[in-house]
Amino acid sequence: MTMIKKTPKQSTLQGIKSLFVGLKVTGRNFVMPQITTHYPRKEVSNLATYRGHVDLVPKEDDPMTSKCILCGQCAKACPSNCIELVIRKEEVEPPPDEEAQPDSGSKEEATAKSAPKKKKVKRILDAFMLNYNLCSLCGQCVQTCPVDSLEFSTNSYLAGFTREEFIFDLLERMRNKQKASSSG
Amino acid sequence: MNIPPELIHISIALAAIAAFIGLNGLVLVYLERKVAGFIQRRPGPYEVGPWGLLQPVADAVKLVGKQLVRPKVADPWLYWAAPLLSFTPIFLLFLVIPFGPTLTGMEFNYGLLLILAFTGLNVLALCLAGWSSANKYSLLGAARSVAQSIAYEIPLLLAVLAIAFQFGTLNLTEMVHQQGQWPWQWNIMFQPLAFVIYFLCAIAETNRAPFDLPEAESELTAGFHTEYSGMAFGLFFLAEYAYIIVVSCVAVVLFLGGWQGPGAPGFWWFLLKVYALILVIIWIRWTYPRVRFDQLLNINWKWLLPLALVNLLLTLIFVKI
Numbered sequence: 001m002t003m004i005k006k007t008p009k010q011s012t013l014q015g016i017k018s019l020f021v022g023l024k025v026t027g028r029n030f031v032m033p034q035i036t037t038h039y040p041r042k043e044v045s046n047l048a049t050y051r052g053h054v055d056l057v058p059k060e061d062d063p064m065t066s067k068c069i070l071c072g073q074c075a076k077a078c079p080s081n082c083i084e085l086v087i088r089k090e091e092v093e094p095p096p097d098e099e100a101q102p103d104s105g106s107k108e109e110a111t112a113k114s115a116p117k118k119k120k121v122k123r124i125l126d127a128f129m130l131n132y133n134l135c136s137l138c139g140q141c142v143q144t145c146p147v148d149s150l151e152f153s154t155n156s157y158l159a160g161f162t163r164e165e166f167i168f169d170l171l172e173r174m175r176n177k178q179k180a181s182s183s184g
Numbered sequence: 185m186n187i188p189p190e191l192i193h194i195s196i197a198l199a200a201i202a203a204f205i206g207l208n209g210l211v212l213v214y215l216e217r218k219v220a221g222f223i224q225r226r227p228g229p230y231e232v233g234p235w236g237l238l239q240p241v242a243d244a245v246k247l248v249g250k251q252l253v254r255p256k257v258a259d260p261w262l263y264w265a266a267p268l269l270s271f272t273p274i275f276l277l278f279l280v281i282p283f284g285p286t287l288t289g290m291e292f293n294y295g296l297l298l299i300l301a302f303t304g305l306n307v308l309a310l311c312l313a314g315w316s317s318a319n320k321y322s323l324l325g326a327a328r329s330v331a332q333s334i335a336y337e338i339p340l341l342l343a344v345l346a347i348a349f350q351f352g353t354l355n356l357t358e359m360v361h362q363q364g365q366w367p368w369q370w371n372i373m374f375q376p377l378a379f380v381i382y383f384l385c386a387i388a389e390t391n392r393a394p395f396d397l398p399e400a401e402s403e404l405t406a407g408f409h410t411e412y413s414g415m416a417f418g419l420f421f422l423a424e425y426a427y428i429i430v431v432s433c434v435a436v437v438l439f440l441g442g443w444q445g446p447g448a449p450g451f452w453w454f455l456l457k458v459y460a461l462i463l464v465i466i467w468i469r470w471t472y473p474r475v476r477f478d479q480l481l482n483i484n485w486k487w488l489l490p491l492a493l494v495n496l497l498l499t500l501i502f503v504k505i
Contacts, residue, residue: 019472026223026471036226 051152053132054141056174063178066171067149070123074141074150082134083141086127092120125171132158132166194279194290201278205426210240212425216466223470247421250414255318258411262316267412267419270309273302274426281433282357284443284451295356296348299434300341303389306427307333310391310398313420314408325407328477329398333389335484340385342492343378346499347371347438356434360442365449370441377495379439381488386431388480390424392465394472395480402474432461 037044056066075083142150160166214229214237221228229236254263280295282288292298307330314326350371351359363370372379388395399407409420436442436457445453475483 022471023467026467029225030219030222030467032225034222034225034227038227038230 047154047156050154050156051137051139052155052158053130053135053137053153053168054139054150054170055153055155055177056128056170057149057151058174058178063182064175066125066128066174067147068125068128068145069147069149070125071146073144073146077140077144079138079140080134080136082131084129084131085125086129088124088126090122090124092122127172128170130168130170132168133163197279197288197290198275201275204278205274205422205429208429209422209425210244212428212462213240213243215463216469219463219466220470223467244418247418248415252414252416253411255411257318259316259318262312263411264416266309266313266316267416267423269312270306270423271419271426273305274423274430276302277430278426278433280356281430282360282437282442283454285357285449287443287451288357291357292355294354296344296354296359296434296438299430300344303427303430304333304337306423309423310408313412317408317411319411321404321406321410322408325398325400325404325410328400328404329391329408331477332391332395332397332480335481336385336388336395336488339381339484339488339492340389342489342496343381343385344434344438346378346492346496347375349496349503350375350499352503356437356442360437360444363441363444365441365444365446367441367446370439370444372439375439375495375499377491378499379435381492381495382435382438384483384488386435387465387468388484390427390431392428393469394475396469396474397477397480400474428462428465429458432458432465435461 056068059065059067070085070087072085075081075085139152142152158166217239218228218236227236229239232238232242254260277299279290280288280292280298282295310329310333311326314322314324314329317323347359348354351362353359359371367373391398397407398404399409401407404410409417412420433454436454440457440461441453443449443451443454445456
């Protein structure tokens with residue numbers, strides 16, 4: 001950029017001209033349509049790109065269960081420690097084909113009783129607690145999840161009066177959502 | 185008992201003026217915010233009433249309902265006198281403005297002089313407000329206000345003086361009578377320079393952006409009225425809008441033919457012109473950034489004052505010829 005020394009006359013005329021240019025700019029904007037959205041009556045069109053708190057993704061074949069495999073990677077990855085998996089262990093009967101083995105002797109039965117390891121233990125997700133008060137929306141959990149069972153919600157209208165309202169059970173949330181969508 | 189009809193006339197006029205000032209405050213607040221919204225391409229006030237029409241009413245109710253607070257160290261007398269001093273002269277100013285051929289509060293041969301004299305009181309009010317608040321921002325605002333008002337009064341008076349010489353009268357009604365119906369018969373055609381000088385000075389005198397240094401909210405919190413709350417602030421606010429109307433009215437009388445207009449002359453032409461001018465003032469506010477203080481004074485002393493003097497000289501030569 002080269003500096004051109006202007007005479008006072010030039011700069012004055014330019015200054016006066018720029019005043020009118022300014023008026024023209026604001027005058028044009030005055031008559032142009034509004035670009036804001038009246039929030040409670042209208043919604044912005046790109047709400048789908050909003051990255052709110054995380055949500056559980058349901059299985060395709062069973063919408064009431066989540067894709068989650070309870071590995072706990074998300075809770076480990078979370079820098080704010082806001083994810084907690086409530087897991088219940090349930091002993092399940094061995095599948096019928098294992099049980100119906102005819103050549104099982106009494107000795108083997110005894111060993112089976114003495115070693116309960118053989119009994120299958122199923123881990124069931126009771127609740128997927130997200131403390132949104134602590135969450136920093138970094139998205140580490142979504143990135144870490146090996147089975148893509150977490151996604152960002154588009155829940156942008158979130159308001160409450162107490163901190164407790166922001167401790168979500170995502171599993172319940174997912175089920176409620178599925179119920180609402182299936183009934184509606 | 186015999187009541188002189190003049191007194192009744194003035195009493196009615198004063199009541200009408202009070203109503204006019206109050207209503208105008210509401211209208212201008214709404215207009216200002218709507219224009220600001222549209223220029224920034226947003227809707228402006230929208231929620232209260234249809235198209236937000238009741239927003240200024242809600243604001244006014246809020247202001248009236250608020251508690252009046254005085255800082256402990258503030259001077260009680262001066263502190264409360266300042267907003268009143270700012271507001272009360274307005275009634276006098278409106279009294280002599282000819283809204284229509286016969287629609288004047290008081291026919292007065294020195295109408296222009298009266299307006300110029302009593303607008304000067306506002307400076308004193310701002311000065312008192314800033315001084316008595318015992319607040320550094322208020323004081324700075326007051327200091328700026330005094331420097332600015334006194335500086336800009338000079339070219340304003342010189343520009344108006346040229347007009348007075350041209351018309352040979354200080355009576356505002358008489359001035360309008362000397363201008364014609366059509367726009368090319370209006371005085372702005374003969375005195376464009378005086379109009380520009382007057383308009384710039386009027387914006388500066390009313391502390392409007394881009395010359396709103398006494399209340400520069402980004403620098404001085406709120407300037408001279410930082411400490412004022414409730415209706416004390418409300419009076420300053422109303423006064424400010426009333427002064428905008430006054431300067432627009434005077435500009436219309438001096439330069440834009442007053443109530444004269446194509447077709448049917450009457451107060452509607454007067455109000456139309458006044459509001460058009462106010463719209464331009466609002467437009468200017470939302471266009472330009474605030475000038476620096478040295479720039480403010482430079483514009484005045486280096487440009488407006490010499491130009492006003494030249495204009496006065498030329499006018500005198502033309503009048504003499």
